[in-house]
Amino acid sequence: MGRNRKGRDISGWLVVDKPAGMTSNAVVNKVRWAFDAKKAGHAGTLDPAATGVLAIALGEATKTVPYITDALKAYRFTVRLGRATNTDDAEGEMIATSDLRPSDAEIAAALASFEGDIMQVPPKFSAVKIDGERAYALARAGEDVEIAARPLYVESLVLLERPDPDHAVLEMVCGKGGYVRSVARDLGTALGCHGHVTELRRIWSGPFDAEDGVSMDLIGDLAKSSELDTYLHPLEAGLADLPELPTTHEGAARLRNGNPGLVIASDAGYGEEAWASLDGRAVAVGIYKSGELHPGRVFNTRP
Template sequence: MGRKKGRDISGWLVVDKPAGITSTAVVAKVRWALDARKAGHAGTLDPDATGVLAVALGEATKTVSSITDALKCYDFTVTWGAETTTDDASGEVLRRSDARPTRDQVLVALPGFTGEIMQVPPAYSAVKVEGDRAYDLAREGETPELAARPLWVESLTLLDADADSARFEMVCGKGGYVRAIARDLGRQLGCLGHVAHLRRSWSGPFDADDGVAFDRIDREAQDWLQARLLPLEVALQDMSMLRATPEGARRIRNGNPGEVTGSAEWGELVWVADARGPVCIGRYQGGTVQPERVFNLQAAIDHG
């Protein structure tokens, strides 16, 4: 088989995703514009949502899980009075209510949605049910039975409210569905609700204000886009960084434990660098690191 077409280019491109396009389509556009051999993203955004979509290129795809696990911030508006099939404004209305919550009632409900909570994902979600995506089953008219899953909600803040809607900011861990928060808040308040607007303000180290507008991706020169790539190690800011000795780096690049300077907790997940750049992500084992993901150095430094 021939090699995949494209350049060995590595790094992160932060895109400010517009409404009306899928996360997959954004990744495809970035990959095409930069002629990159490999690309992925850290955390899907709903088609109607806007904001941070961090696109990983080349060796940066090996750091995606670090961003997936990071905290994320969402700014969203809930419209009261109706529950929909998709838990947002794109779905069909299932039930309506004339009830409306007061600002104080909303504030009283919020503590129940912070900390470690259990959340049932929306029927229209990418969660797999016996091998099928829930949204595929839902589109076929089935009602997938989705199990509740734990979600860490760092904070849920009421930003503004009027008679028919409320605007919130939520900071949460991985696997959270803002649409499920809107649905469950509406049910608890007895007024029903769905998401009207949703924006991811930041995700780990990536901020929407620093993102490239989607419509610039195919308008700008390739050099302009490449200059906006962030190095792959940006995704590793929450990990300890250790230095490999020259011989340690050689061993690690061959998939073996290698000697490092500095220290960490035994078994801690760390990242290792040498004078030429990132070497691996691995487990510290008292003076050495056992690599779990080794970076191909040429691809890793090609963004520069």
């Protein structure tokens, strides 16, 4: 028999405003401890030096993590022009310099080539796996790391401000799997001046905004208290990008048993992924076909 994990059966989303210096996994572990939750996970890693939205799912909400991971995300970041590092951020060793400084107009013109469906090579110091090994582990061991380019959708990439000739502040909205460090590196290459990230903040992720994020200090202060529970967003927040299909008590019972269940009315198209609700609470996620939802994931959300 498998070992039962101790803790509370609590479900929902906590939006954390991650501070610099913590790993994403460390934040998850602190949140799980603070809520005494059986299960917790995050929807998209942030580098230790980065700040901003880290969405933490508890309990049944972990079943909705893929929908937040796949959602668009927005980043605000500062690029240091004229210097390249081996990590593509300020934590690494400087490997190249240039006295060239592009104009605002030149930067704006270069950004256009980074929008839409592009191919991006992740940083050598990243968690990408190469033959079962993490790229950063191979890079730290001195190996010559070659990482294949990966597709990335960039909805927008704009220049916000230019504090001085050495720095440019940018904002990017992109899909799953984007590396801001790679954008800074590749932009510097395109401009002929090198570049790396000095500051990075995720300002929103899917339906979650940094302005709604709670601090690690607050989590520590309210740990193990019912007051901390009031900061949870409902499980259903993780399904915001999918059509909601109300169901009946009979339909909910069928769905919970893994069978297709009747849904009342919907804007969902045939074969589209959607979620069924009963009294506003998620019952299942699945595929909509001819008035029924065929469940793929079922939630234990009964009172």
